[in-house]
Every structure is written in C-alpha cells, then in structure tokens.
Amino acid sequence: MITWVPENIYFKSLINLGNLVLIKNHRVLKEIKSVYTTRKERVLVNLTLLMENSFKIRKWAGEKGNNSTSTVTRKSIYNHLKDTKLKNLSEDWDYHVGLRVMTIENYIKSLKNSRKQIDENYG
DSSP states (O other), X not given: OOOXXXXXXXXXXXXXXXXXXXXXXXXXXXXXXXXXXXXXHHXXXXXXXXXXXHHXXXXXXXXXXXXXXXXXXXXXXXXXXXXXXXXXXXXXXXXXXXXXXXXXXHHHHHHHHHHHHHHHHHO
C-alpha cells in the first residue's frame, strides 16, 4: 500500500501535463526522475519483501495449527509452539521492517530535496 498519494499525484501530473519537459535544469530533472523511479521502487521492493515474510509467518502458524492433535488458538501457537523456523522468520521480519523504515525515510528526504531544488530554480 502506498501512502504518499499527494506526492504521487504531483509527479504524475508533471508527466501527464508535459511539465516535466519544461524543466531545463538537468540536476532538478534528474532528481525528480530519480525520486519517482529508483527510490520509490526501493520502497515498493522492501514492502514486497516484508509482505512475503509476513505470509511465511502466517503459513508457519497455519501448519502448526493443522499439525496439532487438538484445536489450538493462534495465540497458543505463537506462545507455546515456537521453534527455530519461527525465530528465523521473526528475525527476517525485524530486518525487513528496519529496511522499510530506512527506505521510507530516504524517500521522504528525496522528496524534500526535489521540492527544495524546484523552489530554488523555479520558485
């Protein structure tokens, strides 16, 4: 899920209205394109990795519940049936959350830098 709708609309409007070609400063143009493609792509890749890892954790819990000889709650599975696989998946999840936070912070910095360059050159 992308939560940067206003910025997304701004960059898409630059492209759709043809205003991107009006930017003559190569540095500003390069920064805008970089934010819109490369940095945004990193955010999406990290989100995908986090979602895949979360799916693996849910799958692990489902398998534990299905292999149980009696009915067991998710809470009980996570509290009493922990194993090395869950530990590794949890560590991966923690790592991916850290990457997600870092890429979002970098994406926001890039957006602010692009805005600053636009204001300095065209404001």
